[in-house]
Amino acid sequence: MSNKSKNLSQENPDPTCYKCNSINYCAVGRASKILDNCPMKISPEVEKKAKEIYEKDEEIKKITKIASIVEAEGYIKWPRLKDTIEFAKRMGYKKLGIAFCVGLIKEAERVAEILEKYDFDVTGVCCKTGSVKKTDLGIPEEYTMKSKTGYTIGWITCNPAAQALLLNKANTDLNIICGLCVGHDITFTKLSDAPVTTLIAKDRSMPHNPAGVLFSHYGKEFFSKEFKEMRVKDKNK
Structure with a gap:
């Protein structure tokens, strides 16, 4: 690791584990020799508390x-x-809830079919339930999407709060997210009584595979352009 990276770790007490070759350290039972801000070094009390949670x-x-x-x-x-x-x-979960994006209704239907084959009681709620208008929630009209023919297709907001409350009412044991928007997934998770896991992370540009952007040609080109525009903006300030 460069001296610059090491200096950053000394100045920043918060963990930056992504700068470490963790596979050679915490993954085999020892603190990092690369980073001075390794949490196993500087926050042993937190690591101890976490272990106590697992025990108690x-x-x-x-x-x-x-x-x-x-x-x-x-x-x-x-x-x-x-x-x-x-x-x-x-x-020992018996009843599973699916909170899904309307754009992935076929995927949600297939997920439900498979879960039912394993004898789960399945319930699911679409993101557009309640038919709440975006403008009623203070969302500017220009952020309601229109098709190429001018037909408004996005005037009904996603409703993760209702999705969570309806699944709470159904007394689900576990809720599964299928393609909720960034932010809406946060609201849903925050309001869900049952534990939540994500099966499908929405990414329309990468066929719902967010990791695909990291090392693909498209991802490199996209962020290269983004970073270039950021540098231009900074230069013009």
Whole structure:
């Protein structure tokens, strides 16, 4: 690691684990020799508190145990949906909720069909439930989308609050996000009584594979252009 990166770690007490070769350190039981701000070095009290949570909170303890077992059994072999199924089964969850984007209704339908094959009781709520107008929530009219023919297609807002409340009313054991917008997923998770997991992370430009942008040609070109525009703006300030 460069001296510049090391100096940054000395100045910043917050963790920057992404700058470390963690596979050679915490992943094998030892603190980083690269970063001075390794949390195992500078925040042992926090690490201790986290361990106590695993020991004392029975739900967290069970979730952690089952997640590790599912990870080990299905490593590389199972898709994420199978991981979710096995996790839910072993946690003893019976009723599963799906909070989905209207644009992924076919995917949500297929997910529900598969879950029902495993004897789960499945309920699902579309993001447009309630038919709340965007303008009624103070969203400027220019942010309601229009088709190429001028037909308004985005005047009804997504409604993650209602999705959460309806699934709360249904007394689900686990809720599964399928393609909620960035921000709407936060609202849903915040208001959900049941634990939440994400099956599909929405990314319209990358067929719902957000990681695809990181090392693909498209991703490099997109962010290269973005960063260039940022530099121009900074220069013109």
